[in-house]
Amino acid sequence: MRDSLVAEPPVALSTWHWRDLVELGKPRVVVVMLVCALVGMALSVPGLPPGDAVVFGLVGIGLAASGAAAFNHILDRRLDAMMVRTARRPVASRRLPTVLALGWALLLSVTGLGLLAWQVNLLTAWLTLASLLGYALVYTAFLKRATPQNITIGGLAGAAPPLLGWTSVTGSAEPEALLLVLIVFAWTPPHFWALAIHKRDEYARANVPMLPVTHGEAFTRLQVWLYGWLTVAITLLPYATGMAGAVYLVGVAALNVRFIQWNWRVWRTKDESAPLAAFWFSIRYILGVFALLLLDHHAGLVG
Numbered sequence: 372m373r374d375s376l377v378a379e380p381p382v383a384l385s386t387w388h389w390r391d392l393v394e395l396g397k398p399r400v401v402v403v404m405l406v407c408a409l410v411g412m413a414l415s416v417p418g419l420p421p422g423d424a425v426v427f428g429l430v431g432i433g434l435a436a437s438g439a440a441a442f443n444h445i446l447d448r449r450l451d452a453m454m455v456r457t458a459r460r461p462v463a464s465r466r467l468p469t470v471l472a473l474g475w476a477l478l479l480s481v482t483g484l485g486l487l488a489w490q491v492n493l494l495t496a497w498l499t500l501a502s503l504l505g506y507a508l509v510y511t512a513f514l515k516r517a518t519p520q521n522i523t524i525g526g527l528a529g530a531a532p533p534l535l536g537w538t539s540v541t542g543s544a545e546p547e548a549l550l551l552v553l554i555v556f557a558w559t560p561p562h563f564w565a566l567a568i569h570k571r572d573e574y575a576r577a578n579v580p581m582l583p584v585t586h587g588e589a590f591t592r593l594q595v596w597l598y599g600w601l602t603v604a605i606t607l608l609p610y611a612t613g614m615a616g617a618v619y620l621v622g623v624a625a626l627n628v629r630f631i632q633w634n635w636r637v638w639r640t641k642d643e644s645a646p647l648a649a650f651w652f653s654i655r656y657i658l659g660v661f662a663l664l665l666l667d668h669h670a671g672l673v674g
Contacts, residue, residue, distance in 0.1 A: 386466050387461065387466050387467045387468070387471070391461035391467045392467075395437070395440065395441040395444050395461060395462070395472055395475060396437030396438070396440050396441055396479065397443075398437070400440065401433055401436045401437055404432070404436050404532040405429055405432065405433050406661060407532040407533045407536070407551075407657075407661055408429060408432050408532040408533060408539075409429065409536060410661040410662075410665050411532065411535065411537040411539075412425055412429075412539060412540050413665050413668060414551070414668050415537040415540045415541045415548070416540060416541070420540040421540065423490070425540075427487070427490035427491050428491050428495065428535070428536060428539030429536075431483045431487035431490070431491060431495075431496075431499070432483065432487070432495075432539070433483070434482050435479070435483030435484055435487070435499045435502075435503050436483075437479045437483075438476050438477070438478075438479030438480030438482075439480065439502070439503040439506045441472060441475055441476035441479060442476045442506075442508075443507060443511045444460055444461065444462045444463070444476075445473055445476060446507065446511045446512050447463075447515075448462040448463045449463075451463035453573070453576055454574070454577055456573060483499070484499060484503075487539075492539070492542045494538050494544070495535055495539045498534065498535055498538060498544075499531075499535055501528075505525065505527065505528030505531075506525070506529060509525060509528070510524075515579060517580070518580065519581060519582045519584070519585040519586060522559060522560055522563045522564070522567075522581075523559075526555075526556055526563075527556055529555065530552045530553075530555035532555075533548060533551035533552055533554075534548045537551070547609075547612075547614050550608055550612070550614065551661075551664075554606055554657075557602045558602045558653065561596075561598040561599045561602060561634060561649075562653040562654070564581075564582055564583070564591050565595055565637055565646045565649040565653065566646070566647065566650040567582060567591065568583050568588055568591055568637070569646040569650065571583040571584060571588060592637050592638045593638060595634050595638060596634050596635065596637070596638035599630060599634035603627045603630065603631060606623050606626075606627060607620075607623070609664060610623075614664075615663075615664055615667045615668070618667040619663045619666070622659075622663040622666070622667075623660060623663055626656055626660060626663070629652070630652070630653070633645070633649040633653070637649045
């Protein structure tokens with residue numbers, strides 16, 4: 372869509388606030404990512420992970436993730452301005468100058484990557500860089516505008532935090548760490564497509580080829596249902612492979628029942644509030660899955 376369709380009045384530097392810089396980093400999203408990274412750290416060793424690896428790893432990953440989020444604000448500023456959900460973002464609303472946002476994004480990213488390379492290990496720094504580029508460039512700048520499978524392919528970058536946490540402590544990527552990535556990767560499509568259904572009209576106006584726009588709501592609702600079952604199957608793999616025990620199995624079974632109930636409501640009912648409610652529940656769901664993995668891990672150590 373032509374840039375001229377979006378009004379960009381001159382920016383008054385006095386209109387922005389330091390909170391706008393914080394908002395650029397999408398702190399609520401980053402907190403969820405850091406929880407997943409922390410679980411990866413905790414599961415990577417039998418006992419407690421080294422404190423320095425945890426602190427420097429979380430700070431470095433958090434800064435780099437915030438930098439990637441800031442790049443997302445910059446690259447999506449014209450699309451964001453067309454959507455009610457995102458129109459008030461600092462760059463989209465022209466409250467924060469783009470050049471200042473770019474400098475902040477670079478500062479966060481370079482500082483985070485530098486800290487990881489200096490105090491953690493090079494593998495984690497390189498993997499974090501790949502994740503940052505995957506989200507900010509491959510997903511935001513290309514896939515989001517190119518294909519309705521954008522979130523399926525681009526979700527790999529968002530699934531990286533457990534692996535980054537694991538490598539922060541061990542310096543290597545074991546199969547168990549990749550299984551954690553697979554859980555988040557499978558969970559991402561039903562999580563995000565539920566929101567996309569709720570925001571279909573906004574994506575259509577912004578000419579973003581999200582699945583509900585290109586293939587219709589009925590097809591997308593079916594995909595939420597099918598990918599939900601795929602997520603359920605993959606969340607059982609930690610037990611099937613011996614990575615987790617009975618505590619995890621019982622807890623994740625209960626979570627999966629509720630997860631499937633919400634996905635069924637998205638697929639088969641006419642409840643207009645179901646997609647957004649399913650989206651919010653899915654955030655609690657993924658945090659619950661990782662919390663159960665952590666609980667089971669330490670329960671096994673005590674046992």
